[in-house]
Amino acid sequence: MSIQIDVKSKSFFQGKQGVHVLQDVHLEIKNGEFITIIGPSGCGKSTLLKIVAGLDTDYKGTVEIDGVQIDGPGLEQGFIFQEHRLFPWLTVEENIAANQSLKDVNVRKKVDELIELVRLKGFEKAYPKELSGGMAQRVAIARALLREPKILLLDEPFSALDAFTRKHLQDVLLDIWQNKQITMILVTHDLDEAVYLGTKVMVMKAKPGQIRKIVSVSLPFPRQRAHPSFQEMRQRILREFETAENSPLLEGLGI
Amino acid sequence: MNKTTITARQPLLRKEWERKIPAFGRKKIKKWMTQAALPLSVIFIWQLVGMTGTVSKTVLPTPADIMNAAYQLTISGELFTHLKVSIFRAATGFLLGAGIGLLAGIAVGFSTKTEDVIDPTVQMLRTIPHLAVAPLFILWFGFGETSKILLIAKGAFFPVYVNTFLGIRGVDAKLFDVARILHFSRWEKITLLIIPSALPTILSGIRLSLGAAWLGLVVAELMGSTEGIGYMMMDARQFSNTDIVFVGIILFAVVGKLTDSLVRVLEKRLLRWQDTYKGTM
Numbered sequence: 001m002s003i004q005i006d007v008k009s010k011s012f013f014q015g016k017q018g019v020h021v022l023q024d025v026h027l028e029i030k031n032g033e034f035i036t037i038i039g040p041s042g043c044g045k046s047t048l049l050k051i052v053a054g055l056d057t058d059y060k061g062t063v064e065i066d067g068v069q070i071d072g073p074g075l076e077q078g079f080i081f082q083e084h085r086l087f088p089w090l091t092v093e094e095n096i097a098a099n100q101s102l103k104d105v106n107v108r109k110k111v112d113e114l115i116e117l118v119r120l121k122g123f124e125k126a127y128p129k130e131l132s133g134g135m136a137q138r139v140a141i142a143r144a145l146l147r148e149p150k151i152l153l154l155d156e157p158f159s160a161l162d163a164f165t166r167k168h169l170q171d172v173l174l175d176i177w178q179n180k181q182i183t184m185i186l187v188t189h190d191l192d193e194a195v196y197l198g199t200k201v202m203v204m205k206a207k208p209g210q211i212r213k214i215v216s217v218s219l220p221f222p223r224q225r226a227h228p229s230f231q232e233m234r235q236r237i238l239r240e241f242e243t244a245e246n247s248p249l250l251e252g253l254g255i
Numbered sequence: 256m257n258k259t260t261i262t263a264r265q266p267l268l269r270k271e272w273e274r275k276i277p278a279f280g281r282k283k284i285k286k287w288m289t290q291a292a293l294p295l296s297v298i299f300i301w302q303l304v305g306m307t308g309t310v311s312k313t314v315l316p317t318p319a320d321i322m323n324a325a326y327q328l329t330i331s332g333e334l335f336t337h338l339k340v341s342i343f344r345a346a347t348g349f350l351l352g353a354g355i356g357l358l359a360g361i362a363v364g365f366s367t368k369t370e371d372v373i374d375p376t377v378q379m380l381r382t383i384p385h386l387a388v389a390p391l392f393i394l395w396f397g398f399g400e401t402s403k404i405l406l407i408a409k410g411a412f413f414p415v416y417v418n419t420f421l422g423i424r425g426v427d428a429k430l431f432d433v434a435r436i437l438h439f440s441r442w443e444k445i446t447l448l449i450i451p452s453a454l455p456t457i458l459s460g461i462r463l464s465l466g467a468a469w470l471g472l473v474v475a476e477l478m479g480s481t482e483g484i485g486y487m488m489m490d491a492r493q494f495s496n497t498d499i500v501f502v503g504i505i506l507f508a509v510v511g512k513l514t515d516s517l518v519r520v521l522e523k524r525l526l527r528w529q530d531t532y533k534g535t536m
Contacts, residue, residue, distance in 0.1 A: 055432060072435075079436045085429055089451040089528040099443045129530035147437070 003029040003052065003065050003151065003183070009208075010047060010059035021047050022059070023208035034177055034184045036198030038191060038237070044209025045187045049153050052185065053079045065151070078149030078182075080157045084136035086128040086143075093124040096142045107146075114142040118172060134165035138172065145176065154186040158193070170196060174221060195234050196223055203240045213240050316498040321505070324498035333487070338506065341472060341484040344400065348407025348475075349468035353461060356412040360419025360460075364453075374420075381413045385474045393478070403475035410471035411464045418460025422453030455526055462518045469511050 010022040021044040029035055037045045050056040052063055054073040063070045065077075073079075086095045093102060093111055100107045115121060118138040128136055137157060144152060154173075158166040170193060177184050188194050194201045198217055205212045215237055223230055298318050304310065305317030312320065328334035359377070363370045385406060396402035426449050434444050476485020484503050491499035 053436065055435065073438065075438055077436075081429070081433075083429075085433045087430065087433075087447070087451070088530065089454075090447075098437050099439050099447060127528045127530075129528065143437070 002031055003027075003063070004067075005029070005048070005052065005063050006061050007048065007051060007059055007063065008061035010044065010051065010056075010061075012058070020208040022051075023210050025061075025209070025211055027202070027211065027214075029183060029185065032181050032183055034197055034199045035186070035202060036194040036200070037185065037187045037202045037204060038189065038194040039204030039209070039212075040206050040241075041189070042209075043204040043206035045204055046155050048209070049079075049155050049185060049187050052151075053077050053153050055079070075147050076150045078144035078147060078152045080137070080140055080144055080152065080154040082156045082159060084128070084133070084140040086136055086139055088128050091125050091127055092120060092131070092139050095128070095139055096146055098143060100146070110146055111142075114145055117145075117176070118142045132165075134161050134169060137161065137169060141169075141172070141176070145180070149182060151183045151185065154184065156187055156189065159189065166190075166193070171222075173197065178221070191234060191237060192225065195230060195237065196225065201237055203237060215240070313495045313497050316501060320498045321501045324496070325502045325505075328487075328499065328502060334502070334506075337482055337484050337487045338510075340482045341476065342510070344403055344475065344483065345407060345468050345472045348404045348471060349411045349465060351404065352408030352411030352468065353415045353464045355408070356415030356460075356464065357419055357457070359412075360416045360457075361423065363416075364420045364423030370420075377413075377416060381417075385410060385471060389474060389478050398479055403472075403480065406475045407468050407471035410467035414463035414467055415457070415460045418456045418463070419453065422456030422460075423449055425456060426452045455522075455529065458518065458522050458525070462515060462522075465514050465518065466511065469507065469514075473507065 005025060005027040007022050007025040009020065009024070011018050011020045013019070025048060027035075037048070039045050047056065051059055052070070054070045054077060057071060065074075070077075087098070090098070093115065096111050096114060097107055102108055102111065115124060118141055120135060120138055120142070123131065123135065128139070131139065141157075158169050161169065173184070173186075174197065176182065184197075186193075186197060195217060201215045201217055203212045203215065204210065215233075217233055219227075219229055219233065301315075302318045305312075305315065305320075316324075325334070359373065363373050388409070389406060392402040392406050396405060430448055430452070431444075434448050439447065472483075473485050476483040477489055480486045484506055488500050488503035491497070491503070
């Protein structure tokens with residue numbers, strides 16, 4: 001399962017003004033990689049993710065999964081949004097199953113396993129309004145995993161959570177990645193998160209959105225945030241930003 | 256000796272009795288008392304004023320007179336016959352109007368093309384009052400049940416239509432993205448996303464529509480009929496039996512409130528998932 005991204009250009013209209021969001025983004029992602037994309041706001045990183053998901057097909061260029069052009073959302077691509085986007089009228093287990101029937105023994109078994117995996121035992125029958133932000137996001141992850149995606153696309157999935165929950169969910173995600181061999185693409189604006197999770201960190205710049213640098217992170221998992229080599233890697237990526245002409249755009253990077 | 260043991264025990268007994276009523280029961284009684292306080296005191300003052308004889312009984316009969324009239328009508332069986340006819344009319348009219356309203360609302364909600372064709376006309380018709388079309392309905396369908404039921408249906412149609420339309424268009428576009436990601440079929444989009452999301456709005460449309468059906472019933476029965484609560488009231492007015500007019504009014508209020516409560520029970524059941532302000536600061 002490899003992904004070839006070759007987006008020549010992507011723009012959309014904001015009122016009457018055209019905005020050039022992405023320009024010449026070429027990237028090849030191999031099976032089982034964990035790519036983290038980081039960049040200033042407005043660099044088109046979320047747009048890029050939506051293109052790979054098949055949610056946005058209005059661009060120039062091609063995106064192929066195993067040589068097949070994407071023309072819409074597919075079951076190979078799971079997607080986790082910044083907000084949990086659960087259906088408020090369904091319980092936790094119903095949300096995970098969604099359009100699959102819980103009466104089906106296979107589905108039931110898989111849903112139970114996933115509830116165990118994301119550590120939500122005892123909350124099967126709860127409605128989203130009764131969950132905390134972190135729990136709701138875990139339900140969303142379970143919902144995506146039930147479809148057994150080969151690629152999981154995550155759009156700033158933990159940015160609305162407190163630091164503790166975020167760290168916990170990052171570990172949950174790493175667990176899933178190591179156990180299920182899913183290719184991950186995660187967009188973030190948290191430098192620590194990018195280095196902690198990614199096998200490759202892709203640094204983007206804005207106006208128009210382009211790849212500034214792709215940095216391979218070869219540190220072994222589980223990574224120690226306090227370890228000198230982690231800090232060194234963090235510094236290296238940070239330097240990429242500092243060379244950017246548009247330093248005011250650093251806002252919101254958590255640096 | 257005996258006396259002292261009894262007085263010593265009493266406080267304990269009372270405590271036990273209090274404990275026997277569960278907390279939620281006590282809360283319910285308290286809530287019920289809050290709701291009943293205003294109407295009960297109004298009735299009390301009304302009765303007092305009536306008993307002083309300052310107001311003529313043809314203008315304002317006392318609550319006791321009204322209760323007596325209701326009792327007489329009940330044992331003669333008259334009340335029940337009229338009520339049966341009225342409820343049948345209101346229910347048929349409501350089902351017809353609300354049913355068509357729901358279907359039309361869904362049709363318009365799902366397609367902008369249908370919206371362009373149907374909605375402007377419906378919005379124009381919506382503002383025409385009952386009394387303006389009542390003569391036409393009589394001319395077309397006669398004095399029989401058809402014209403009455405159609406008039407009620409006309410009233411019941413609009414709230415359900417408007418709210419169904421609004422409810423469907425109010426579905427969060429972000430959840431549509433989720434439906435695309437999860438590969439929902441068209442049918443799954445309707446049953447898993449659109450209908451549940453529109454349900455609160457549709458249900459409030461149904462509540463409004465029940466009220467409108469009731470209103471249409473009064474107009475329909477007052478414009479000429481030989482049975483039904485409206486007829487009973489018209490008849491009583493001619494003979495200055497104001498107490499029976501009041502019985503009719505109260506009946507409308509009680510049955511109206513009962514049907515409304517029924518829908519609210521339905522709302523509570525179906526909308527357990529809702530996370531909205533409950534009115535406690």
